[in-house]
Amino acid sequence: QVDLVESGGGLVQTGGSLNLSCAVSGRIFSRSTVAWFRQAPGKEREERTLVAAIGWSTGSTYYVDSVKGRFTISRDNAKTTVFLQMTTLKPEDTAVYYCAADAADLRAVARAPTWRLFRNWGQGTQVTVSS
Numbered sequence: 001q002v003d004l005v006e007s008g009g010g011l012v013q014t015g016g017s018l019n020l021s022c023a024v025s026g027r028i029f030s031r032s033t034v035a036w037f038r039q040a041p042g043k044e045r046e047e048r049t050l051v052a053a054i055g056w057s058t059g060s061t062y063y064v065d066s067v068k069g070r071f072t073i074s075r076d077n078a079k080t081t082v083f084l085q086m087t088t089l090k091p092e093d094t095a096v097y098y099c100a101a102d103a104a105d106l107r108a109v110a111r112a113p114t115w116r117l118f119r120n121w122g123q124g125t126q127v128t129v130s131s
Contacts, residue, residue, distance in 0.1 A: 002026040002120040004099040009125030020084040022099030030057040031105045034082045038095035050113040055106035062110045089129045096124040
């Protein structure tokens with residue numbers, strides 16, 4: 001069981017920046033992946049889409065094309081927190097952002113970037129980008 005608690009969401013104007021944090025605790029394996037997903041307004045849980053992911057032990061990262069160059073995922077050296085730095089935000093980035101973790105390694109996530117690979121989820125944090 002891995003516990004995840006997100007924070008840092010809010011309202012920002014187009015072009016602005018926000019930093020999200022995910023506090024990670026519990027039993028997480030070295031080969032695990034921690035990821036950020038988002039669920040856009042009006043979408044169902046099954047329509048959550050992957051934004052970025054990081055290998056827990058390697059620190060290797062993966063991004064979907066729509067956020068490359070704008071978002072950065074990282075973790076602290078103590079391996080207690082995963083961050084998502086978001087810049088040049090657009091209205092289409094508006095969503096509830098969720099932190100997720102599971103034992104699937106980053107390569108598996110990159111091959112099949114689906115929420116179905118993740119069993120541990122945080123409660124989510126709202127990000128709203130106004131135009």
